[in-house]
Amino acid sequence: MAAPGHEAPSRATIFLRGITGRCAVCGKTRLTPKWVSVKFRCDRCDFSIERHEGHFVGAVGMNTIVTFGSILITVIIGAALTAPEIPAVELSIITVAVGLLVSVVFFPISKTLWSAIDLMMVDLEPGEVDPRYDPNVTLDN
Numbered sequence: 001m002a003a004p005g006h007e008a009p010s011r012a013t014i015f016l017r018g019i020t021g022r023c024a025v026c027g028k029t030r031l032t033p034k035w036v037s038v039k040f041r042c043d044r045c046d047f048s049i050e051r052h053e054g055h056f057v058g059a060v061g062m063n064t065i066v067t068f069g070s071i072l073i074t075v076i077i078g079a080a081l082t083a084p085e086i087p088a089v090e091l092s093i094i095t096v097a098v099g100l101l102v103s104v105v106f107f108p109i110s111k112t113l114w115s116a117i118d119l120m121m122v123d124l125e126p127g128e129v130d131p132r133y134d135p136n137v138t139l140d141n
């Protein structure tokens with residue numbers, strides 16, 4: 001996935017860039033500048049996190065898995081802490097709140113993380129990054 005003439009970053013590096021909301025290609029630009037917002041194109045290398053039509057489906061799927069995982073964990077912990085008299089209404093309210101919160105908070109990361117995972121599976125094609133982008137040039141941003 002490296003630009004011509006440059007060494008590709010490791011899969012771990014690409015994954016860390018994605019899960020921290022940074023550009024998967026250059027790692028310098030924060031693509032999640034605010035809580036629930038996403039920049040769809042990197043300022044530095046011009047990489048688009050929406051690499052192809054329908055790309056968002058993977059991010060939505062990942063967000064769904066994480067959200068339902070958090071709901072399951074909430075139910076299990078809530079039931080374990082309150083057994084044998086589980087307060088169903090209170091636990092339901094807490095579970096719904098956790099599900100809503102996690103789905104919103106994880107949304108931007110799901111986009112950048114899916115973009116990173118996609119980049120690990122499918123190499124960069126010519127034209128996906130700015131041809132003037134040089135990974136060896138460090139910019140302050």
Ligand SMILES: [Zn+2]
Binds near residue numbers: 023024027043047
């Ligand atoms: Zn970039």
